[in-house]
Amino acid sequence: MRRDLILGALTSALLLAACADGDDHGHGPGGHAHDEEVGDHGAGGDEHGHEHAEEAHAEEDGHGHGGGIVVTDYSETAELFVEFPPLAVGRASEFAAHFTRLGDFTRVTEGRVTVRLAGGGAPEEVFTAGASPTPGIFRPVARPRHVGTRDLTVILEAGRLVSVHRLGEYTVHETVEAADASLADAPHEDGLIPFLKEQQWQVDFATAPVVEQTLFHSVQAPATISPAPGGDATLSAQTEGVVLAGEAGFPGVGDIVARGDVLVRIAPNLGGDQDFAGLVAEREAARAAFNMARTEFDRLRSLAEQGAVAQRRVEEARAALQTARARLTASEARLEAVEGGAAGGVAVRAPISGRIAQLNAGAGSYVQSGETLFRIVDTSRMRLVAQVAEIDASQLGQPQGAWFTLLGGDRTFDLADFDGRLVAAGAAVDPIRRTAPVIFQFDNSAGFAAGTLATARVRTSNRFDGPVIPANAVIDDAGQPVVFVMADGENWRRQPIRIAVRDGQSIGIASGVEPGERVATEGAYLIHLAASGPAEAGHGHAH
Structure with a gap:
């Protein structure tokens, strides 16, 4: 079943990319114009301007983008990818708000979304919509009544999940023509790879921010997990x-x-x-x-x-x-x-x-x-005994910890996650094996058996300070390590990188990405496969 979903997602990416050369399925800068009048709530009239937005109709393909302005924003709990036409007085601007939970990167399918315009010396205006027929997408429609620079906020309320996204200042234009003209000089980045939210939601997919962090270089050594003294x-x-x-x-x-x-x-x-x-x-x-x-x-x-x-x-x-x-x-x-x-x-x-x-x-x-x-x-406390080769022992300095994989496996275990501490480091070199033991003691909450063989990476005192990404974000593209950097919630940039250090599940980057950017992690290889489609796949929204 999972294999079928992955193949389906990849096929969709290639087909959608091909569509970019054919009929234009994108939305013009005007988006969906709704001519219905929206009445005031209460006797205050323009004093508050609280309106309940109509729910827009989805596109025939189910994606239903608002077109024009594209924003991706994160709260602590959710990702918002939203598209909407530039705002004008009296114009019904549909917001196509895609919400994804950051805990498991699944779509949000219930609740309501509120678009709020405030500031600029005008009354607050509020527009609300429930879930649309397309799971994961909410379609509130904003019909502003006040010209000026407004603070735009999008709020998701879905049970215990509340996610507030303050998107900054946006201009409400006096006419639709002026609003559409504001997009004429909008910058456009070529060569982007589309991988839509509907595709992301069907497969195992996740993203992570590039962060500034300290990592340590390490030396590899065979190791054994053994009971602590007295155990x-x-x-x-x-x-x-x-x-x-x-x-x-x-x-x-x-x-x-x-x-x-x-x-x-x-x-x-x-x-x-x-x-x-x-x-x-x-x-x-x-x-x-x-x-x-x-x-x-x-x-x-x-x-x-x-x-x-x-x-x-x-x-x-x-x-x-x-x-x-x-x-x-x-x-x-x-x-x-x-x-x-x-x-x-x-x-x-x-x-x-x-x-x-x-x-x-x-x-x-x-x-x-x-x-x-x-x-x-007694397996409650165990020891990792790494036999560091004599030639590497001089690089250790004061060991800063260790991570390891079990023999024949690829899952990494970091002693920092098990309250690990250094017990002894390279006091003497074994005259026969020419190795120096480095010993760590840790809480065995994972239930490792005594005598288990492992391959350890002992962190040296040689540190790296710089951009760090998860190890599963890196794809080997014909020998070149690359990552896929998010341009917006549905478009990605292939970015070659230079790796400075690997430390457990983290990779230190010498060049290629900067803190604040966001990269695909789980599912990154699907974007790599989608990149094999036509070059035009990066132009606009291919639906």
């Missing part, structure tokens, strides 16, 4: 014997245990032919003999009371019962002396909290003293 414990058998399950059952690999938990018990070998299992069997045999003797005594006593047996038989049964009781008491005492309580066996307790990473014995198995039973790892 790795190996449990061995304290005595020879049979392994028995603990109170919570027999543990398994991956189980979470707490410090002090009884994992298993070991029934010790008592020497000779006697062991713990033999004592248990002896006790059970004594208990069975005692129960049988008691039953026989009770039976004979009842018969003696009826005169059916001699009293001598009762006394013999009483003596047998006392002997059986003594044997049971003795067997229980011997077992109690070696089992450490009713639970049985020598308790093996967890020395740390963590997960069982290794299990070398099963229930009922016989182990020797000192034999390894378990390995427990």
